Amino acid sequence: MKRLGLCALFLLALAVTAYAVLAYGFLPLGSVVHPDMKASFLVHRAGLYAHVFAAAVALAFGPFQFLSAGRRRFAMLHRWMGRVYLGVGVLVGGVSGLYLAAFAFGGGIPKAGFALLAALWLYTGLRAFTAIRRGTIAEHRAWMVRNYALTFAAVTLRLYLPVSALAGIPFEQAYPAIAWLCWVPNLLVADACFNGVRNRSRPALPRGPA
Numbered sequence: 001m002k003r004l005g006l007c008a009l010f011l012l013a014l015a016v017t018a019y020a021v022l023a024y025g026f027l028p029l030g031s032v033v034h035p036d037m038k039a040s041f042l043v044h045r046a047g048l049y050a051h052v053f054a055a056a057v058a059l060a061f062g063p064f065q066f067l068s069a070g071r072r073r074f075a076m077l078h079r080w081m082g083r084v085y086l087g088v089g090v091l092v093g094g095v096s097g098l099y100l101a102a103f104a105f106g107g108g109i110p111k112a113g114f115a116l117l118a119a120l121w122l123y124t125g126l127r128a129f130t131a132i133r134r135g136t137i138a139e140h141r142a143w144m145v146r147n148y149a150l151t152f153a154a155v156t157l158r159l160y161l162p163v164s165a166l167a168g169i170p171f172e173q174a175y176p177a178i179a180w181l182c183w184v185p186n187l188l189v190a191d192a193c194f195n196g197v198r199n200r201s202r203p204a205l206p207r208g209p210a
Helices: 002-025 035-043 045-065 068-073 075-101 108-134 137-151 153-166 171-181 184-193 195-201
Strands: none
Touching: 002 045, 002 153, 035 045, 045 075, 045 137, 045 153, 068 075, 075 108, 075 137, 108 137, 108 171, 137 153, 137 184, 153 171, 153 184, 171 184
């Protein structure tokens, strides 16, 4: 089951990465989004390209960081990929995401949703970085899982959009909800999965006299 989940993670992450590179690297800007969003994309071209390609780096590199065998056998590669993931993917993608959130389609609800996503993406990345600098491996892994759960919003957003269209929900109604649904459940599931790790990483309290 764990291997199946990891395979699904790789397939979805790399598929959306390839989609982003194709859609934003080779097609006219705005050709794959809702027509009402195209004008904003054209105005904020630099921020959009910075966000898309930095996030694509994070999305593609992330799954490889969770391969335990790779961490053991290729520790130096793991560290360098982590630096690129955080320094390029999360930092550049998060800052540009905060900028773009101010112009998100649909009004205040999606703007707030995407702004909080970007802020938490930066925050969890910082916590993961400071944890590994202190040498607290379990804490680093827990924050990295939370961080990649937020990175994975790029995937879940693109799953919700066609599902909402097939369900007959107008884009204008679906998008504000998707701006939150694409990342809040991801983060809750990631945090729930790592509660046990955090508990196990804490030292046992000394027992009193019997």
